[in-house]
Amino acid sequence: MNITEEQLMLLYLGELDPKEAERLLQSAEVCAQLRQLEADMQAIENQTEHHLPDDYGHQLWDRIADRIVSEPKRQRPSIWQQISQWLSAPQFSMASIMLVGVLVVSAYWMGRQEQSDMNVDLTNQLLAQNIQMHLTQSEIFLTQAKNRGLGNDQLQTMAQRLLTSNRIYKRAAVNHEGQHTALLLSNLEQILLEYANGAPSESTTLPALQDKSNRGQELLFQVKSMKQQLAKDDHII
Amino acid sequence: MTGVKPDMKHEVSQQWIDQAQAGDAMAFRQIVLHYAKAVNALAYRYTKDVHLAEDIAQDTFIKAHQALNRYQSEAKFSTWLLRITTNTSIDYLRKANRQMAMSLDCEDGQIDVPVSGGEDQVALQDSLGHAMNRLTDVERLAITMKHHQGYSIAETAAKLNLNDNACKQTIFRAVRKLRQQLLTEVSA
Incomplete structure (x- = not known):
């Protein structure tokens, strides 16, 4: 069975229509050509690897650590902080929500302490x-x-x-x-x-x-x- | 896909990712230690330039740290990180303006094959290294994205601002050049 170079490459790259691929792979000649292409690409892959020292990760971290550590943490404000902000909002009466607030905060505190x-x-x-x-x-x-x-x-x-x-x-x-x-x-x-x-x-x-x-x-x-x-x-x- | 060779079989622990997302620099350090080589290796594949690969690796991790809260754990962390590496590499090569603009005009699949000085493994490795160097940036990006990272032709084309057919031809040309170089070296 004849196969064009482009078809072979598309077959190798997994870009051929599945039915067409199945049809082509029934040919021993096509399979042999595909294996040869795979072997060639594997040889190139093996020979062009980039070798890095074992401690490369540590080296890289040392180069960027200052920039990473100096960035502010992006933690969300805690629920307690959110409640505090809400309580301090002028449109709410502190007296009217105090009782509810104490109950909520107490319940929250008990749960949060464990976490x-x-x-x-x-x-x-x-x-x-x-x-x-x-x-x-x-x-x-x-x-x-x-x-x-x-x-x-x-x-x-x-x-x-x-x-x-x-x-x-x-x-x-x-x-x-x-x-x-x-x-x-x-x-x-x-x-x-x-x-x-x-x-x-x-x-x-x-x-x-x-x-x-x-x-x-x-x-x-x-x-x-x-x-x-x-x-x-x-x-x- | 037959050609995809995953860089990282083992993902970093989700615990480190969660801690890093909460702002723990030391947890992020674990992530850097885990993926540093893979990120640098991929950047080197794209650029064939040791210094550029180093810059890209550093930039990738800084960008990843800044965008960490946008990472969704449904996707593999390595996939997310290597996509940042790919985008950063494309940006660097665009900024460096190395052959990017001209590469599509180069339809000639012929390459000058250097005379092989020896038959040993080192000589072969050097020669094949040269072969990768002789690909244009677009060819190297396209073949690496498609063959090594498993992008589809459509995705590769979109990233490189090419139409699908041009992208396909670019990948074919890259494969032809590499095989031609391999054939010459093996038969020398």
């Missing part, structure tokens, strides 16, 4: 999981810094990347009353900042290097402990 606790728990849990991931990356960084496993440029780049995330998590930990976590992230920030501004040069004095190394080891221990604690509690501390 609010659930939301706080969930948010706290998600934050704890995110901070654990961040601490894992920081642990890798501190180990590399300690063992000098990476060049100064690589350490600097890695520190700059971690610094942005660290600041976000520190702020979040403070907001969730995670004092211990915030303190650790604050200590971590100091070390990251030093590396982000440039790892120690050859001319740095030996005591200064030893001091930095000691602080790094101590911090590494704290990071590991905090990770275990967060994994155990699944909650910001």
Whole structure:
């Protein structure tokens, strides 16, 4: 059976009338041509893949985080806020609606209290999981810094990347009353900042290097402990 | 459709989407981590330009964040996000004005095939990379939208401001060019 090149392409692209496609696919010759076209396109597909580093997602987030975080939250005002606005409207008499208002608010408060606790728990849990991931990356960084496993440029780049995330998590930990976590992230920030501004040069004095190394080891221990604690509690501390 | 190759088999958890819609930046971070590679890879398919793909990926996620409340969970999140990627890529290429205006005048299906320097996989990959580079922007957009993203010819034509027949011919021309390049490389 003869098939034109355009028909073959339309068949491949799924744009041919189903009945026409069915008729053409009864021919072994057409099937062979279609398989060849599929194989060609697959070969092109395989050979033109774009390879990205494993941590590309983290890199991309670090580049856009400031713009995302600085955007105002688009949460709708709570029902309580809506009721407050409604109550404060001059056309309604506060006295006449007070009784109804108290009843509504009481009922709402009792229901909301439960929901609010659930939301706080969930948010706290998600934050704890995110901070654990961040601490894992920081642990890798501190180990590399300690063992000098990476060049100064690589350490600097890695520190700059971690610094942005660290600041976000520190702020979040403070907001969730995670004092211990915030303190650790604050200590971590100091070390990251030093590396982000440039790892120690050859001319740095030996005591200064030893001091930095000691602080790094101590911090590494704290990071590991905090990770275990967060994994155990699944909650910001 | 035979040619569609989904980029993402696993969707991000609906929980992250809900949290991100409520304004949680860290939940949105999870979304970025999940889809970053797929978005960049698609942008690269459209542009064949590493820097442009990076810009498009960043812009896509910022636009997605701004429009997050408009996302309806009836549709797959990846489909929604990759549509933003497609639209952003088209915008970028239009702004860059790379060949977009001229591409439809180029009816000649012949391409200059570079002399193959070797038979190994790297040389083949380079050559096929060149083949994709040699497609015009419209051809690359059309073939990727149709073949890779599963748009219909009518949808592709509408997005690219072409009539259906011109769009069809553009896709055919792109497939011919790629196959010709592959044939030359394999037989070299």
